[in-house]
Amino acid sequence: xxxYPQVAVNxxxxxxxxxxxxxxxxxxxxxxxxxxxxxAGDYWRVDSNSLYSVIPQxxxxxxxxxxxxxxHAIEANYIGGSGVHAGGxxxxxxxxxxxxxxxxxxxTVVATLVERNHIxxxxxxxxxxxxxxxxxxTSNGKLTIRRNIVGDTLAPGMILMSGTxxxxxxxxxxxDGAVVEDNLLTGIRQTFTTPGEMRCININSPxxxxxxxxxxxxxxxxxxxxxxxxxxxxxxxxxxxxxxANNMISIG
Numbered sequence: 205x206x207x208y209p210q211v212a213v214n215x216x217x218x219x220x221x222x223x224x225x226x227x228x229x230x231x232x233x234x235x236x237x238x239x240x241x242x243x244a245g246d247y248w249r250v251d252s253n254s255l256y257s258v259i260p261q262x263x264x265x266x267x268x269x270x271x272x273x274x275x276h277a278i279e280a281n282y283i284g285g286s287g288v289h290a291g292g293x294x295x296x297x298x299x300x301x302x303x304x305x306x307x308x309x310x311x312t313v314v315a316t317l318v319e320r321n322h323i324x325x326x327x328x329x330x331x332x333x334x335x336x337x338x339x340x341x342t343s344n345g346k347l348t349i350r351r352n353i354v355g356d357t358l359a360p361g362m363i364l365m366s367g368t369x370x371x372x373x374x375x376x377x378x379x380d381g382a383v384v385e386d387n388l389l390t391g392i393r394q395t396f397t398t399p400g401e402m403r404c405i406n407i408n409s410p411x412x413x414x415x416x417x418x419x420x421x422x423x424x425x426x427x428x429x430x431x432x433x434x435x436x437x438x439x440x441x442x443x444x445x446x447x448x449a450n451n452m453i454s455i456g
């Protein structure tokens with residue numbers, strides 16, 4: 205790991221000295237080995253950054269992690285590839301390591317907005333159990349996830365998985381209230397003969413309020429006659445008061 209940072213930007217809060225109303229805008233952040241942005245506090249604005257890797261990655265990798273707080277805005281960031289705007293050759297992630305685009309553990313007072321982010325041009329190269337997570341929400345916070353694009357219909361922007369790992373482009377666990385709307389999940393392909401499960405929008409949470417107008421297509425196994433479990437919208441346990449309306453799902 206010599207020569208490359210574990211965390212590119214690390215901004216944590218302590219009692220009496222919170223990070224509040226800071227901005228990270230218009231940066232190129234690349235070749236980190238664990239987490240690109242690791243943030244805590246309130247009202248962070250993370251806008252128009254490109255997070256990518258020129259070197260192959262063999263450790264669990266997260267682009268943006270928000271560990272607490274209210275009222276964040278994570279907008280118009282590009283995650284993946286080997287250059288600005290997730291361009292160039294694919295970001296290579298191997299050695300059975302999990303890749304996560306954006307993960308959020310936030311609070312309940314003011315909702316956090318995740319909007320217009322692009323997660324694309326990623327190759328999970330391990331033939332083993334290497335997972336892909338696009339946007340992940342955990343704990344009891346409030347989230348609005350809208351108008352994000354995970355994947356791409358054309359190479360090199362697609363997300364390719366070579367092994368048996370789980371894929372979840374959007375996953376919510378124990379969220380106290382969320383709106384998931386107008387997202388595009390496409391071009392996420394599994395190339396292994398016995399791929400792992402894919403849950404395009406995975407909900408294991410009470411009080412996820414609305415899942416609406418999302419488009420899910422061209423996902424799952426890349427080859428015909430392959431056994432693979434692909435779910436467009438998956439409602440797991442602890443589900444209550446969920447509205448699912450006007451989504452388009454075309455798997456295959």
